[in-house]
Amino acid sequence: MYPELKPAIVCGALNPAVDKRLHVPKLSIGSVQRASMQESTPGGKGLNVSRAAASLGVQVKAAGFLGGENGEWIQSALYESRIGQEWLYVSGLTRMCLNIIDDSSGISTEILESGPEVKAEEALEFIGRWKALSEEGGWMTLSGSLPKGLKDNYYAELIAVSRSEGAVTVLDTSGTALIKGIEAGPHTVKPNEEEFRQWTGADPRNKAAVQQLASELALKGVKVLIVSLGKEGCIAATGDGELWRAVPPAVDAVNAVGSGDCFVAGWTVANARGFDIAQSLRLATAAGAANAISSSTGKISLADTAKLSALTTVERW
Numbered sequence: 001m002y003p004e005l006k007p008a009i010v011c012g013a014l015n016p017a018v019d020k021r022l023h024v025p026k027l028s029i030g031s032v033q034r035a036s037m038q039e040s041t042p043g044g045k046g047l048n049v050s051r052a053a054a055s056l057g058v059q060v061k062a063a064g065f066l067g068g069e070n071g072e073w074i075q076s077a078l079y080e081s082r083i084g085q086e087w088l089y090v091s092g093l094t095r096m097c098l099n100i101i102d103d104s105s106g107i108s109t110e111i112l113e114s115g116p117e118v119k120a121e122e123a124l125e126f127i128g129r130w131k132a133l134s135e136e137g138g139w140m141t142l143s144g145s146l147p148k149g150l151k152d153n154y155y156a157e158l159i160a161v162s163r164s165e166g167a168v169t170v171l172d173t174s175g176t177a178l179i180k181g182i183e184a185g186p187h188t189v190k191p192n193e194e195e196f197r198q199w200t201g202a203d204p205r206n207k208a209a210v211q212q213l214a215s216e217l218a219l220k221g222v223k224v225l226i227v228s229l230g231k232e233g234c235i236a237a238t239g240d241g242e243l244w245r246a247v248p249p250a251v252d253a254v255n256a257v258g259s260g261d262c263f264v265a266g267w268t269v270a271n272a273r274g275f276d277i278a279q280s281l282r283l284a285t286a287a288g289a290a291n292a293i294s295s296s297t298g299k300i301s302l303a304d305t306a307k308l309s310a311l312t313t314v315e316r317w
Ligand SMILES: Nc1ncnc2c1ncn2[C@@H]1O[C@H](COP(=O)(O)OP(=O)(O)OP(=O)(O)O)[C@@H](O)[C@H]1O
Pocket: 191, 192, 193, 228, 229, 230, 231, 232, 233, 234, 248, 249, 250, 251, 253, 256, 257, 258, 259, 260, 261, 262, 263, 284, 285, 286, 287, 288, 289, 290, 292
């Protein structure tokens, strides 16, 4: 579908993780057990976006903080997947997130480390790296929660740097990082329904409220507000008053974790390719749905995305 690799997009992955999946025949607390299967993948929301964007055929560069041997492992795994990288090595250790699956019941138990605490001087140095990446003037994503040690306006600082260099940012986070980030005017913000309700107290299906909010966000520089709604797809509102809605086909979802990250990848790739809003919402929605039908988190194929794209409805809302 998209043979050439250009343009490049940059995916901010400030708190990446080694996602380790261990299968045990039957989990029992307090005993020694052997894993029947184990697999590690680079994880965290920013790396999910970078992997999905690479699957859609663009050049990708992941950027953020890494530390210690988990960091080195991520670096070599991404190298093998041909994802470009721009890491600042920090003194702390990159986190490991453990998912233990009990094969007898299929129940999974997750234990998430919190990751390294980023020091003030490390935070400052990374802003310089981000500025250099922004000079290309391309599309950049910022996803997930901020690592410990960073102030909650850190995304706002990165967005401001990108804007001053002529680059375009897509922000997908929650809580105060979202509220503060918006003040710097990212091009797109993409909360899911729960994050949107937490942020605004409004119902994302209330057209008037969404339109009003989009016009307020436009004053800060936000061009598009998208709220993703799981299997219902998404709604989008532009600063100039347009309302859109995209709905994926009904699919047999096996694991929708990371669908939002794949949505962000689809949206960003489409925009970087110069697609219009309807085409971009279509690719984004289809990429999210493609993730839902795959058992691995944040992993999509171009073939599934293309198939689902043709079955996705996009219309004015
Ligand atoms: N069950 C599903 N069936 C079809 N498409 C889905 C399903 N779940 C999600 N999607 C697609 O993925 C997009 C993003 O999903 P969702 O709103 O669940 O994101 P999210 O909550 O931000 O996910 P995450 O943060 O785990 O990545 C939706 O807009 C939709 O296109």
